[in-house]
Amino acid sequence: MTSRFDGDAAGDSWRMPRSLEGAGAAPAMPAPSRRARVVVLGAGFGGLSAVLGLARAPVDITVVDRRNYHLFQPLLYQVATAGLAPSDIASPIRGILRRQQNVRVLMARVRGVDLQQRRVLFDRLSLPYDYLVVATGSRDAYFGHDDWEDVAPGLKKIDDATDLRRRILSAFERAESTDDPVERQRQLSFVVVGAGATGVELAGAIAELARHALARDFRRIDTRSARIVIVEAGPRALPAFPETLSAAAARSLKVLGVELRTGARVTAIDAGGVMLGDERIAAATVIWAAGVIASPAAKWLGAEADRAGRAIVGPDLSLPGHPEVYVIGDTAHVRGHDDKPLPGIAPVAKQQGRYVARRIAKLVHGVEPTAAFRYRHLGHLATLGRRAAVADFGFLRLSSWPAWWLWGLVHVYFLIGFRNRLVVLLDWFWAYLTFQQGSRLITGSEGES
């Protein structure tokens, strides 16, 4: 039975029963039926920006996420490589929004949208909306090779990162305990598929881990002999960056001892390693960073989608024919001023979230907004190991040390929550001083062990 999780049916039902609320604790608010109901699906960069942008608007917001935390995804690879702990880069959504009185948080998985009835459908609930913002992000895409998912996991969630951390650290442990030199070399080989920002940062971090943080931890093996390979089907690393920075990144990777194999296509992956055409690379750890596909939002909305599954929206980010439904972030196909689709990065999602919030705030005040969404490109940043990074701000291109420091500042600045910022700074400072990485825990199980 679908329960109606309404704000209109039996009065303010989602605040009922009052008996549970504690007398006098509830803020005085006008009846919700007078206020527009905004439902935001997804509490990533896009969804959260939309919610925060509506803080002063006379609306009742419900933000829905499958998980209870907002994730600072750009630093996820540091959790996978034991540089940061999960709670350093993830913040409970309820905590972030605790002071915003016009929002409530629902932890649930979306099953569909009823555009006619204007309701979002969940397993046991449905939720009415006047405005809907869909910001459900993307997931790893294996391009028809879904069987690769188990042997070459991706990196989108906290659990992916702790799983990958377990795989990487366990490989060193297995190399230490085996007597077979072939198996030892296989355990010490890491293949990253895809040389976008995630792939490059991840490979650089694994190289640092092997060359520095773990170097004195083992007695039988020399972790510095680990082989780290990035396989990229395209002609260069960081294809979204200008060519000069791709070249700088390639040089930095070389210094870190990472093999960059461009123009190479993975044809098979199994538990023993990868095939690049006829060449086999034996590797116990294979990581997928080769591409993403949008969440099934286009399907829920019956919308036209591009090849990456992104819903094609109008210049105001609304669904064609449905000015009350917006799609933003990784889930939306929007063209930039160069007519290329905007990339799936945090700044795009955040700007779109703010744009949609301003738009909805105007609409509820009876003002018809006219401006189309325009993306302001702030630049690209990627980090490469302990000291190097590349940055592209259009007017300014940096590589090496200055870019690294900038990268650190920018990422800590945008981390949500003062505590997280402080702890991340402390972790980094500590790692910098000691070459130690504090979060080298192998947690979870592999089923057999």
Add this chain to the structure above:
Amino acid sequence: MTSRFDGDAAGDSWRMPRSLEGAGAAPAMPAPSRRARVVVLGAGFGGLSAVLGLARAPVDITVVDRRNYHLFQPLLYQVATAGLAPSDIASPIRGILRRQQNVRVLMARVRGVDLQQRRVLFDRLSLPYDYLVVATGSRDAYFGHDDWEDVAPGLKKIDDATDLRRRILSAFERAESTDDPVERQRQLSFVVVGAGATGVELAGAIAELARHALARDFRRIDTRSARIVIVEAGPRALPAFPETLSAAAARSLKVLGVELRTGARVTAIDAGGVMLGDERIAAATVIWAAGVIASPAAKWLGAEADRAGRAIVGPDLSLPGHPEVYVIGDTAHVRGHDDKPLPGIAPVAKQQGRYVARRIAKLVHGVEPTAAFRYRHLGHLATLGRRAAVADFGFLRLSSWPAWWLWGLVHVYFLIGFRNRLVVLLDWFWAYLTFQQGSRLITGSEGES
């Protein structure tokens, strides 16, 4: 096939192949055949104390653990209740021992011990020893009700704690999203079975979480209305403490709104709640803190064991008939000066580890040690929520605030690693200032979601 992970068969085989080690990096050491081989099973408080105590002895130590980290178990309940992150209280064993040249670390699961051949058996390896220290700890015991393990998980490992954190936080989420008041109250009910230190600390922390940290996070439910029950079969809380402190603990629990049910025996547990005889407590979260059983070390050693599975050892902690084999910590049955078995707490294990290390150091120098092990009781400490604790040092008994501050100091002082101490202090200070808890992440999955 069992590979011989030896130090004697083909020369220094565990340091081979040299080609992997990097030229010149290996420290000059005498041939291992001249040095006694010490194998330590388990890197908890006992095992680690033994290893550190042998730092200057002319021995080659191998410390073996199933996991790659040492766990500060007394604070595990704070991970389960979102006060601390896993990496705050766990430290990689290799990192702790990185500077100790006479030790290597092996991550493996023990399958048995061959006392005649003096070898420890693993799945694919075996390891010879001249001295063996067994410190493999304990696990939760369900006293013939193993089917309760799934519905009432215990708290011994990091993964138990993150699982419990997920269960506790998810219960509040489900209470928020249900419309059924009976189900809501069930989700807001928590039962802790067992009123030892773990049970009392856990119940207090859940109460704090519900009354303070989460109080403003939810809109529909009042988390302060959560019901927290401790069920204890014995006549009082903290049975190992003096009665006056049990009474102080009971008062503190009452202030926190925890129901303490002494003299009550759990007769059934299922996914819906627990039965106490004819009384049913509907509760979505049931936690087991009612007792532990020793690791199967007594079985590996063919030793006599007590009812809790602990191997009965001599006054020098050695296995009867095997002066080269020692059993310490939660795995050993040793009687104190009052003729009662020593409790399974960190100070006992640490003192035993140090004792065994001194003993082995004398033996390898050809000195026959004579002194039997004597436990020096340093006291008991337990904390109760945000401000209260009880302490018993024999000469000094504290409760309330002074005990709380003492508890904090003692625990942070004994945490391994400077970084961990600093981060834990920061987390606590932050939580103290803001009533926030930084690690409120629901990670992992429940299978269905």
